Amino acid sequence: MNPENYLILAAILFAIAAVGVLVRRNALIAFMCVELMLNSCNLVLAAFAQMRGNLDGQVAAFFVMVVAAAEVVVGLAIVMMIYRTRRSTSVDDANLLKL
Amino acid sequence: MTSLLPLYQITVPTLEFRQLAPVLLLFGAACVGVLVDALMLGRSRRFRSEVQMGLVLGSIVAALVYTVYNWRVSGGGELVAMGALMLDGPTYLMWSLLLFFGLLAVMLFKEEKLGGGANAFASSAAAIPGSVDEAEADRYRLEQTEIFPLTLFSLTGMMVFVAANDLLTLFVALEVFSLPLYLMCGMARRRRLLSQEAALKYFLLGAFSSAFFLFGVALLYGYAGAFDLRAIDAAVSNPVYGRGLLYAGLAMLGMGLLFKIGIVPFANWIPDVYMGAPTPLTGLMAICTKLAAFGATMRVFFVALGGEAWTWQPIFAVLSLLTMVVGSVMALTQHDVKRMLAYSSIAHAGFILTAITGANQNVPGGQPTAVSSAMFYLAAYGLATVGAFAVVTLVRNAAGEENDMAGWSGLAAKNPWVAGAMALFLLSMAGIPLTGGFMGKWMVFSSAWFGGYWWLVVAGVLTSLVAAFIYLRLIVTMFGQAPARTTFVGDASYWTWIPIIVGALGTVVLGVAPDLVLGPATMLGSFLR
Numbered sequence: 001m002n003p004e005n006y007l008i009l010a011a012i013l014f015a016i017a018a019v020g021v022l023v024r025r026n027a028l029i030a031f032m033c034v035e036l037m038l039n040s041c042n043l044v045l046a047a048f049a050q051m052r053g054n055l056d057g058q059v060a061a062f063f064v065m066v067v068a069a070a071e072v073v074v075g076l077a078i079v080m081m082i083y084r085t086r087r088s089t090s091v092d093d094a095n096l097l098k099l
Numbered sequence: 100m101t102s103l104l105p106l107y108q109i110t111v112p113t114l115e116f117r118q119l120a121p122v123l124l125l126f127g128a129a130c131v132g133v134l135v136d137a138l139m140l141g142r143s144r145r146f147r148s149e150v151q152m153g154l155v156l157g158s159i160v161a162a163l164v165y166t167v168y169n170w171r172v173s174g175g176g177e178l179v180a181m182g183a184l185m186l187d188g189p190t191y192l193m194w195s196l197l198l199f200f201g202l203l204a205v206m207l208f209k210e211e212k213l214g215g216g217a218n219a220f221a222s223s224a225a226a227i228p229g230s231v232d233e234a235e236a237d238r239y240r241l242e243q244t245e246i247f248p249l250t251l252f253s254l255t256g257m258m259v260f261v262a263a264n265d266l267l268t269l270f271v272a273l274e275v276f277s278l279p280l281y282l283m284c285g286m287a288r289r290r291r292l293l294s295q296e297a298a299l300k301y302f303l304l305g306a307f308s309s310a311f312f313l314f315g316v317a318l319l320y321g322y323a324g325a326f327d328l329r330a331i332d333a334a335v336s337n338p339v340y341g342r343g344l345l346y347a348g349l350a351m352l353g354m355g356l357l358f359k360i361g362i363v364p365f366a367n368w369i370p371d372v373y374m375g376a377p378t379p380l381t382g383l384m385a386i387c388t389k390l391a392a393f394g395a396t397m398r399v400f401f402v403a404l405g406g407e408a409w410t411w412q413p414i415f416a417v418l419s420l421l422t423m424v425v426g427s428v429m430a431l432t433q434h435d436v437k438r439m440l441a442y443s444s445i446a447h448a449g450f451i452l453t454a455i456t457g458a459n460q461n462v463p464g465g466q467p468t469a470v471s472s473a474m475f476y477l478a479a480y481g482l483a484t485v486g487a488f489a490v491v492t493l494v495r496n497a498a499g500e501e502n503d504m505a506g507w508s509g510l511a512a513k514n515p516w517v518a519g520a521m522a523l524f525l526l527s528m529a530g531i532p533l534t535g536g537f538m539g540k541w542m543v544f545s546s547a548w549f550g551g552y553w554w555l556v557v558a559g560v561l562t563s564l565v566a567a568f569i570y571l572r573l574i575v576t577m578f579g580q581a582p583a584r585t586t587f588v589g590d591a592s593y594w595t596w597i598p599i600i601v602g603a604l605g606t607v608v609l610g611v612a613p614d615l616v617l618g619p620a621t622m623l624g625s626f627l628r
Contacts, residue, residue: 007321014310014314017310018307018310021303021307027299027303030303031303031306034303034306034307034310037307037310037311037313037314038310038313040314041310041313041314041316041317044314044317044318044321045317045320047321048317048320048321048324051321052320052321052324053324054324054325056267056320056324056325056326057317057320060267060316060317060320060326063267063270063271064270064313067270067271067274070274070278071274071278071306074278074281074282074302075281075302075306077282078281078282078285078295078298078299078302079299081224081225081285081295081298082295082296082299084227085227085228085291085292085295086292091299091303094296094299094300095296096292096293096296
């Protein structure tokens with residue numbers, strides 16, 4: 001199969017996820033969309049590693065996974081903190097900082 | 100099996116410990132700091148913050164000494180850690196500045212006298228605001244001493260970020276320095292709902308922007324077949340594949356970097372985060388994050404994408420114009436001092452971006468390069484900013500910090516020294532002669548002028564006139580109006596006074612004798628390719 005198809009798939013995933021971050025109100029779902037964006041980047045990296053004939057891209061995908069895991073730890077801590085305070089994870093409710 | 104062996108031969112990585120010592124020292128101290136928090140329980144708990152502060156100060160000073168020593172010994176210009184980090188002139192310059200400003204900003208973290216024996220961070224970040232748990236944590240004078248190792252982790256990430264020689268290291272470093280900042284943002288002692296909201300916004304937008312950054316990295320990898328900055332530079336000069344990948348990658352990578360700096364279409368987070376975060380942390384973010392992001396932007400765009408300068412220079416010119424104008428105009432309309440300083444930091448980012456737009460890298464006759472002029476501006480801006488945020492922590496009312504500008508009226512009558520120092524910082528930010536800010540503006544504008552962007556310089560000078568009103572308005576409020584009744588200047592320990600005094604002295608010194616910083620900055624002003 002032509003590896004370029006993977007790039008197209010990754011671009012579609014990235015676009016869907018980016019729109020998801022912008023339109024979904026729930027902080028958790030928005031955060032999951034960010035993770036989906038990172039995963040589509042992994043797909044691009046792996047596809048290019050295949051197309052360019054070196055392993056750098058595949059190794060990079062592992063680094064991205066580790067970083068994504070670290071991001072989950074920090075992100076869920078922040079979302080939990082907000083939820084315990086307000087009993088809501090809607091990003092529309094977080095509107096105190098306006099002037 | 101034997102035929103496969105050469106394929107799986109892994110070279111044992113080597114690390115240059117002497118050259119990497121500044122980074123490793125901070126990282127080691129941060130790890131020890133985590134252990135300190137885990138092991139100092141019971142009675143010894145009271146001494147945690149002293150031990151942590153000792154670790155922070157010791158490691159930063161040692162790293163600073165090591166940086167200067169390494170620069171003296173090796174003079175700059177070597178690849179270390181298997182080609183992951185480039186230690187050239189700008190790296191040493193940025194490391195010194197990052198460590199110096201990190202040291203100044205972290206002192207504010209330890210200020211306890213001002214808040215009646217409690218620092219600016221929540222006693223227990225996990226306790227729900229207004230709950231019994233929180234009251235109990237306050238009563239027992241618990242402290243979230245994790246802020247010190249988190250700061251060290253963040254500084255480590257920033258140091259790697261400005262030195263990274265490949266895009267993967269750049270991405271990992273970006274996350275390493277951002278994640279602790281997201282956490283600490285939500286840990287203010289007062290106004291915790293605002294603080295938590297700032298953390299959520301910073302985190303979601305930061306993660307969103309770093310996903311764009313990573314997609315750009317992946318596309319550039321596809322274009323060049325490698326992550327190394329010089330390999331990308333080679334691929335830009337001798338293209339093998341179509342330019343579409345390069346342009347898409349450049350745009351998305353740029354978005355991620357410009358978000359961290361706070362350039363206008365991507366700067367919406369700055370006012371909210373700077374306002375909601377605990378003020379000492381705002382001081383750290385305002386200078387160190389900006390410096391690291393500017394350093395990495397310049398390295399990526401000059402070293403890897405320098406061959407495409409004619410593509411990105413016009414875009415940067417428009418963005419810097421937008422940033423200067425929007426930052427200055429929005430700052431004029433603010434009533435909250437922290438928010439005003441946040442918008443003014445956006446405007447400053449626009450001024451510094453003019454130097455990058457000029458992109459002059461090797462000027463004959465020892466003229467300052469884009470890197471050295473941007474770093475000089477950041478040094479001047481950093482001294483004024485750390486000092487200004489230190490003053491913001493000093494001006495208080497019964498509930499805590501008084502951030503409303505109305506409360507600042509007549510501050511000079513209550514404490515002429517504090518008001519005078521604040522006026523000095525504001526004058527420097529406005530770019531009045533005989534302060535560091537004036538020299539900084541002069542440097543970045545001349546850098547842009549030599550790069551051929553004279554119209555941007557004209558626009559920049561006009562905008563800085565508008566921007567001067569922002570600062571003069573607060574000075575007039577402090578000196579010309581009747582004193583506000585509920586505001587007072589808090590009784591602070593030397594942890595607050597040192598940053599203010601160093602900031603004030605540095606601002607004057609940079610204005611009167613700029614060569615002290617300009618000399619080394621010019622010498623260290625060119626990236627090694």
